[in-house]
Amino acid sequence: MSAFVDAAPPLLNASRFRAAHEAEWTRLDTLLGRIEKRSVRVLSDDDLLALPLLYRATLSSLSVARETSLDRALIAYLEQLCARAYFQLYGVSDSAWRDLRRFFTHGWPGAVASLWRETLVMAVLTVLGGIVAYALVRADPSWFYGIIPEGLAGGRDPAASAEALRTTLYHNKEDGLGIFASFLFGHNAQIAIFAFALGFAFVVPTALLILYNGLMLGAMIAVFADKGLGPNFCAWLAIHGTTEMFAIVISGAAGMRIGTAIAFPGRRTRMAALVDAGRTAAIAVAGVVLMLAVAAILEGIGRQVVTSDGLRAGIGAAMLAAWMVYYYGLGRRHAPRPSA
Template sequence: MLSAAMLRSDRFRLEREADWVRLEEIVTKMEKGKARRLSDDDVLALPTLYRTLLSSLSIARENSLDAGLIDYLEGLALRSYFLVYGTQTSFGRWLSSFFGGGWSRAVRAIQFDIWIALFVMIAGAAVGYILVAGDSDWFYALVPGDMSDVRVPGATEEALRGTLFGSQDEEGLGVFAAFLFSNNAQVAILAFALGFAFAIPSILLLVHNMALLGAMIWVFAQR
């Protein structure tokens, strides 16, 4: 039985080894940065050779062939995968292309979405302002209690100024900056996560978040 297994493994290797060797040579050249030296035939053959390798690996595993052969095929498959499906540029080159026009092109590609989001945010702030201007009780419905502190309808000018220009000895600005960053990050992550439902929950989130700002603007605008 051992002899038969070895014979089957040898026959399997002989039938397919030429393709494995060719693929390994191509992969090795690409790993060493010599992809430009590859012929057109080698470049075109790379995906086909990779799929053939995966097929060979599947057969080898299913038939419990030589463990050394399976390890070799798995290693070659892993190396080939990153070259077939992975990025073919260095981080430095990608970074330079990103700041050299890639960023602006990406923004322009979604400019319609950005304009919609901007319109929704402005509308949300306007809705919050109008609601609180019509009935100050809306302020308490829109603004959580832990965010309002002294910034409530009817607050004095001195109290409101104190929230903006408090004592220079305090680290209020740093605390506010940390809170602002945390809040904006949470809103951004939630807006992204809720986008799966045709972005409707994301729009509602933006409206609610900006209505809070509109309510706050009304409170300060009164003083």
Template sequence: MEAIPDIEAASLRSDRFRLEREGDWRRLEAIVTALEKGRVRRIADEDLMELPVLYRKTASSLAVARETSLDAATLAYLEALVRRAWFQVYGPRVGLAGWARRFFTGGWSASVRALWLDICIALFVMVAGTVVGWLLVAQDDNWYYALVGGMDGGRGPSATREQLLETLEPTASAQGLGAFAAYLFSNNAGVCILAFALGFAFGVPTLMLLVHNMALLGAMLYVFDQQGLVWPFAAWLSVHGTTELFAILLSGAAGLHIGRSMVFPGTRTVMASAAEAGRRAAQVMAGCVIMLVIAGLLEGFVRQLVGTAETRATIGGIMLGLWLAYFLLVRPRAGAGAEGAP
């Protein structure tokens, strides 16, 4: 018979606990509901200021409720309310559509412009790597095979002019080009991700990777130049190259940005400096993935179907102009800001 008083006492404690705190719970619920419905203007400034405090109070109430084994209905209510409030206090402020709109209307370009010094360094290294590749093969043809390996596609130093021209000819049919485009995207994405990831080793491996990849290009340019075909080859390459090489440039710059922030953290700790640089560089890398998708489509379809060097060069030039115009001219709206921008 003693169980009945115990049950009554527990029920009394539960009722008292709820009555003492229910006002804060209801107030928090009203604020969260208004935020979820997008009715921010209907919320008083005082309530918005109190939102984090009310959230912490309710989370504390939930912890107490769990420890004291209050009734299941109260526990379920508090758990649901705390989850909803957490997303409003700490969760993302915009949905996927809002993030994409902010990203493409200035967030990405602002992050790229913030890396201007790293882009200049990466560009210098890439040009130097191209020159190194050219000079090495000019001294010894064996360097060509050391750099290019099995990826020459019949474009080696021993190839005749006719053989080299044949490798630049368009494909008569688009059959199978989809799989080819997917392969090219996968390969290029691997290079970009590696260039970015190696930045955590203070940027040195990133520089070496950029030199190696561009030395390969320099070696091939030399081979085509020896047969008087450097212009057709450059035009053939430009269709996708202006987009692909731009993406590799930005990926390398993103990696260098992280490495440079670790070497020169300023007044912050190394980890804090690297974390801030990482957020900015990650946004740049998200855009690089989009560029690589476009480059894969251009390389897998357009380049294979377009025949004349002039048309190929025009397409490549237009793509380069579009990228430069976007990165230089598109800026975030006032007050919008850019994630990770300084």
């Protein structure tokens, strides 16, 4: 470029220079205007490829214009055009609302959809744990105390009478439901974060935690089923459990994605595989925190206000269907493709 600059001054003037390069400036200005009015997603693949080339060409034009002392109006125009292009290419987004909308419509559901294989594995582990614990506790109730700590059971154990268990399902008159919801949110969030974080240890601790979560679920169902209250307990659990269990399963899936990237990076370096997996997993877990907030509200308030088994089960089923459509309907179209 320096040779061109040295040779150009005797031959250049503002009108000739503008005529030679104005098409590039105009196209760059047009592309920037479309991005600023809407977003970069409106550009075609050809426009996206051309954008950095046009930016560099305009920077070169600005350099020539300054060194050859062309008119100030042209230099000011090129400076402004280069500044706009720089902020679109390298600057932060000019709209927090746009970023938030993109997270909910693309980032979050797309990240979860891309984890569908890991999510299926974690769901199978949860169901397997539930079946095993159910069978063990129904065969020998003493297994219950080896699976669920006494404090967590809260009196819902094999020694409780059918009437006492029924009371916990339909006649819970606790006050401060909002405080209770906050407590449950913190508890469930800890399980989800641990399931995600333990994935770094080659997935095994994450798998064991998810399996244990299923064991606790199966053990509790067995206690109520033994007193003829199995369907009632499942309905009581469903109003929040479909959202909560799904969130924990997704957290485990995110941890599994991290762990498998470390253990089996493929053709990439281990660090490159970890960065790629970590980006998707982190977005998914950020959404999981929101899911757990919804579950806490349903568990701390809705579950105790709604006492009809049919309505409880209906709310739980509707929530599960909504999450499935959100993730695997909307999200499937925006799922990031794994790097080779």
